[in-house]
Amino acid sequence: MSEDLHADREFGFHTRAVHAGARPEPGTGARAVPIYQTSSYVFEDPESAAAYFNLQEYGNTYSRIMNPTVAALEERLANLEGGIGAVAFASGLAAQSSALFTMLTPGDHVLASAALYGGTVTQLKHLARKLSLGLTFIDPDDPAGWRAALRDETRVLFAETIGNPGGNVLDIEAVAKVAGEAGVPLMVDNTFATPYLCRPIEWGADIVVHSATKFIGGHGTSIGGAVVDSGDFDWSNGKFGIVADPSPAYHGLAFHETFGTYGYLMKLRSETLRDLGGAMAPVNAFLFMQGLETLPLRMERHVANARAVAQWLAERDDVAGVRHSGLAGSPYAGLAAKYLPKGAGAVFCFDLDGGREAGQEFIRGVSLFSHLANVGDAKSLIIHPASTTHRQLSDDELAAAGIGPGTIRLSIGIEDPEDLIWDLEQGFAQVAKLRHG
Amino acid sequence: MAEPATYQDPAVVQRVLRRTKTVAIVGLSSNPLRASHFVGFYAMRHGYRVIPVNPREEAVLGQRSYPTLADIPEPVDLVDVFRAPPAVPAIAKDAVTIGAGALWLQFEVISPEGAALAAEAGLDVVMDRCFKIEHARYLGRMHVLGFNTGVVSARRVGFS
The missing domain is CATH 3.40.640.10 (Type I PLP-dependent aspartate aminotransferase-like (Major domain))
Structure with missing residues (x-):
């Protein structure tokens, strides 16, 4: 025995x-x-x-x-x-x-x-x-x-x-x-x-x-x-x-x-x-x-990177809103503090000024974020929900799910956060080209 | 109601599983769909001598059934109970009288009075736990069906 x-x-x-x-x-x-x-x-x-x-x-x-x-x-x-x-x-x-x-x-x-x-x-x-x-x-x-x-x-x-x-x-x-x-x-x-x-x-x-x-x-x-x-x-x-x-x-x-x-x-x-x-x-x-086996280690990095990227986005004038519940201004900040004290996840959306066309141009501009329909990868991912993952939903259902035409979804990976921010800057530059012709 | 966790000490559970050779199952049914039958069948498969205690049965699982614990003509290590809680104190007293080493009360057989009675007489007591599940958790194969055994160990051991 x-x-x-x-x-x-x-x-x-x-x-x-x-x-x-x-x-x-x-x-x-x-x-x-x-x-x-x-x-x-x-x-x-x-x-x-x-x-x-x-x-x-x-x-x-x-x-x-x-x-x-x-x-x-x-x-x-x-x-x-x-x-x-x-x-x-x-x-x-x-x-x-x-x-x-x-x-x-x-x-x-x-x-x-x-x-x-x-x-x-x-x-x-x-x-x-x-x-x-x-x-x-x-x-x-x-x-x-x-x-x-x-x-x-x-x-x-x-x-x-x-x-x-x-x-x-x-x-x-x-x-x-x-x-x-x-x-x-x-x-x-x-x-x-x-x-x-x-x-x-x-x-x-x-x-x-x-x-x-x-x-x-x-x-x-x-x-x-x-x-x-x-x-x-x-x-x-x-x-x-x-x-x-x-x-x-x-x-x-x-x-x-x-x-x-x-x-x-x-x-x-x-x-x-x-x-x-x-x-x-x-x-x-x-x-x-x-x-x-590495879930806790990866999640610590995922949420830290996501927080850094979300804060950077929130400070930009060309972003209409960032829906990361870890941000102080989020309507979910209180619930996030209660239920997600280690971090409010690594998947979140932000809304570009400029609607559907701006969203698609943004995705065209990035080169490190992978454009695909998944989340939760070690690699950072990007998608435009209105034209992809949520395409089957009606406009009313989209609105009920909180998705606008210029909404971009990010799944933040475990790369260096500076590189992720650099890549997103490329996206914004691409959108600016559209605006300024 | 007393906190059942008092009688759910993993060390006690494992000690009972390992020390027991003969288990008297009070309320063992011959109906193969009853939980008691599942437990009796499982215990026999895993090498325990099973003695049914049920005045309404002649024999269960091929073993002669006795009306009460006091009628059993051989030593009993463990008394495992599938009866409504009000019946437990009297069963606990009988368990003490026949010199059993442990009293086990199955799921929802919650009797703080019966448990305390046996514990004060020096018996190991387990309450609101299933003998089959706990055996499968520590010594058997509960893990093959994706259940959380709670066991974390890097030791190499065999499974029975």
């Missing part, structure tokens, strides 16, 4: 970012988490196989449902977020659609922030149409508005820690209170903050979803996502028969009763992931785990 495993020690974030979920591989002693590039797993004997498929034993059956490399990532992310567990998916959108699919049935109502990522807005509208869900988008900044928009059929509240691209900071504690009183979970997309800057579960969120593609991976190499469960939500409160009632897929097994706080995650994995199939590839999980 080995000694006790010191589970009572409260290890720090940096330590857990490097170690959680990744004990040395028992067979070989491999220190790095091996990439288990296998579709399936040989059973010890028929009894073990039966036990795995009956969910009586923790074990590997098929990599669409679980994989040791992916599991190590899941545990690490759950640990960093303060959740009881996680399930990884092939993308952030697969993660959030699966999280919703597990808890919703036709006729249910989703209450969502109007400042959500454009791809999320599109996904929710699509899901609502196909699955006959009610769907309301509301101003996320007013907790009373969340309460007023509740319906009897509302089954989830959904928002982002930091809105994209408006920079809204969610008053997580206040909205979690609304959700708690309504007996429905608050689901928070924590992609932009990462667990290093904010842990929504500590403020009352029930489910946290991520696009791991962004800061978790951190190097723009892989697509992936995850769902983390706080374990705190009572799925047996009468509103979630789809989670609590006996499942026809497992001979009448009642997931929440049998697995207690782990019931939702068991269902998310054993039914939703198994049946919809959006599994993360093991090699991607490996890359995301590598990313998590």
Whole structure:
């Protein structure tokens, strides 16, 4: 028998970012988490196989449902977020659609922030149409508005820690209170903050979803996502028969009763992931785990660079506004101080004087910022949302999401801040040429 | 209500998991969909001798069931309880009487009175925790399903 495993020690974030979920591989002693590039797993004997498929034993059956490399990532992310567990998916959108699919049935109502990522807005509208869900988008900044928009059929509240691209900071504690009183979970997309800057579960969120593609991976190499469960939500409160009632897929097994706080995650994995199939590839999980090892170090640099660039932009006469919630004049400065004390993220927008044409010229002028549709890379990124990421939204929806024709979104990387400012100066020079002909 | 964390000390949990060879499961059901059955099945798979204690069962998981703890004709290391909290103090007294080394109260079996009774008699006590999950966390394979075991260690150990 080995000694006790010191589970009572409260290890720090940096330590857990490097170690959680990744004990040395028992067979070989491999220190790095091996990439288990296998579709399936040989059973010890028929009894073990039966036990795995009956969910009586923790074990590997098929990599669409679980994989040791992916599991190590899941545990690490759950640990960093303060959740009881996680399930990884092939993308952030697969993660959030699966999280919703597990808890919703036709006729249910989703209450969502109007400042959500454009791809999320599109996904929710699509899901609502196909699955006959009610769907309301509301101003996320007013907790009373969340309460007023509740319906009897509302089954989830959904928002982002930091809105994209408006920079809204969610008053997580206040909205979690609304959700708690309504007996429905608050689901928070924590992609932009990462667990290093904010842990929504500590403020009352029930489910946290991520696009791991962004800061978790951190190097723009892989697509992936995850769902983390706080374990705190009572799925047996009468509103979630789809989670609590006996499942026809497992001979009448009642997931929440049998697995207690782990019931939702068991269902998310054993039914939703198994049946919809959006599994993360093991090699991607490996890359995301590598990313998590340096997450705190990178985030410190990301937020410091972002603060420097935002302040520099805010002082310019040719900038109409900078929507970085860490700036003193931001309407979200108070919420940022509360929820994001280490830094208000590294993705923010600013508005150029001159509208759509100026926006496109600005992008033409820069040479170090990469013009592409992603955020959260070590490399600095730039995009003009109205013509790209948010192109599917109507003008009204754009306005509701806080996007103007001259809005430029930056994702600030970990380069030297002087070089980033130099590059943005090139953009401004290009716009000036347009003005002065 | 007493703070259950008082009886959730990781060192105590691990000591109980390692010292236990025979576990009497009070309220063990023969219904394979019940949580108690999952735990009993799992404990047997992992080498524990399981003794069902349930007056409504003849035998569970192939093991003879006894109406009460006092009826068990052999030593018991751990008493694991799947009963409503009001039943716990009497079970705790029986656990002390038969000389069990530990009392384990499953999820939502929260009885500060029963826990204190056993603790004062020198038994290790765990409350509002699942025996299966804690075994899987420290000695088993909970990590294969992406659960947060809370374990951070660079030691190389085998998993059972």
